[in-house]
């Protein structure tokens with residue numbers, strides 16, 4: 001399997017990720033411990049699935065989990081300015097404290113769409129916990145809801161990254177680390193194939 005050969009450089013190793021996820025989970029457990037109702041964790045599919053799985057096992061409070069799917073990139077590397085919610089949450093979040101778990105905040109379009117959507121469902125607060133943040137690429141400002149907080153794992157330089165849930169053309173999500181693809185695998189018209 002030559003998947004590793006497609007990676008030019010590793011940005012965060014398995015161990016660095018695990019340590020940082022533990023820190024975020026204890027911060028969240030501490031910040032929400034005074035609330036009596038279960039915290040609602042909403043993962044943004046598909047990219048956040050590994051981050052969500054890791055962080056929920058380290059949060060020590062009662063939680064419920066759901067997923068939402070938002071169309072953004074398709075199979076390229078260019079952000080879509082008008083994200084669409086293609087699969088909504090199933091649980092009732094009225095009056096609940098919600099944390100949206102994301103893989104990356106890039107332009108901010110996805111989160112700004114999600115914030116107004118979740119606020120309209122009556123959440124008491126909506127926080128964001130993103131594994132990576134690319135502040136240099138922000139185009140849209142998003143408001144947290146109520147007393148919502150912003151958590152981030154790492155600040156990401158302006159590269160297109162893959163691994164730890166994040167894909168290029170649906171590949172590389174299962175890499176246990178985060179890395180940058182070699183340019184020949186992200187160039188326009190390239191269909192990533194693993195040989």
Ligand code: 5GP
Pocket residue numbers: 044047072073079080083102103104105106107108109110111159160161162166167168
């Ligand atoms: P935004 O709407 O903030 O521009 O983009 C958010 C979504 O774009 C993220 O949730 C993520 O799925 C995707 N995205 C942004 N940057 C990257 C990147 O470097 N690599 C991958 N694989 N996805 C990215």
Ligand code: MG
Pocket residue numbers: 044045046047048102103104
């Ligand atoms: Mg995402």
